[in-house]
Amino acid sequence: MSKKVLVVGGGGHAKVVIDILKGYDDCYEIIGFTSQTSDIENILGVPYLGDDSIIPNLQIANCFIVAIGNNKTRKNIFERLIRLGLEPINAISQSSYVSPNAHIGRGIVVVAGAVINPCSTIHDNVIINTLTGIDHDCVVGAHAHIAPGSSLAGGVKVGEGAFIGMKASVIPEKTIGEWSVVGSGAVVVSDIPSAVTVVGVPAKKILEQKDELK
Template identity: 40%
Template sequence: MKKIVLIGAGGHARVLIDTLSADKTAEVCGILDNNRDLWGIDIHGIPVIGGDDFLPKVGSQGATHFVIAIGGAKQAALRLKLYEIALQHGLTPASVQHPSAIISPRIKVGEGVQALAQCVINTGVTLQENSIVNTSAIIEHDCFIEAHAHIAPRACLAGGVRVGEGTHIGLGSIVKENITIGKQVVVGAGAVVLNNVPAHSVVVGVPAKPIVHKEVA
């Protein structure tokens, strides 16, 4: 039995608790969040036991695995940071798969990937570690999703798309076949991406156009 701690206590955490409740090989044993107002309360019956600084202690309290329960469009860097910290403290990334997800057996999947309700992931796809395929998102054949990316609800990637590390593909957006989207990009909700997108950009609209080039930390 995997004993899982969720890192993050927002809406995405509640979705993950619902999804993991169907997994008979996993048990969510606690939630970590830096919002002190949440400490000591229960979320769907799971206690918020402390902040991120509690990570070194959760293993001694029985946790064996972790899931990054953060999904915001501007939180990719935080998701990466927390993922690496959890690994350093000896926890194992847990993958999450909703029973209704439609997933080809002919894909490559890294650790800690989340495939949520009614998403579709077709043949030849690669999903690197800690990536999210959210509710009803569609990833067509031969796409390559780099680590820590988030494909938001109802986004649709046509065949052969490459999505860079830490990129957020927004709610209901569409990406044309064989497009390359760089790392740490934000594609706005409802955008239609017809051309390649350079790293550290924010693109919105139909067709998608850049509105800002993000500063690199």
């Protein structure tokens, strides 16, 4: 019997997630998507159901995936739906490579062209986006987002909720602190503390995060 999946989110990332789920044969039936802001009736033929307030009454769904790029929002919704007793599923593109010797959590999205190499751990609700490289022995904390084209060398640790911008690189064994942001194109050559934004080559701090972003 196929699982009945609710997709939460109605933006560009939701299109990507729905596209991946549709690539799985009969495994999932996508019942629809919810969104706080959507003005479209369907995404790739999947219907809009309403805003997130309807979720507790959606008896038909037994599992979900949060398809929202913002890490804080994705975390809050993920934790709320777990409390409601729904099961998170993964959306892993058939055009990605996830080593059978990697450790993968729940609610994860892995987009086309991404590679996750052996002995890496990807915690819950993470986005491993298009054409990213997560090399061996990395740890990516819950609710983080590794944006398109970025590369983590071996042994890199990314804290909970951190955001690694497009085409950024992190050299081996470095740590990115929780809820920090690495700008697009940055090269991280030293450990980055929690809750800061860094940019450039080599990456340097430009600001501390506001409290509400942590």
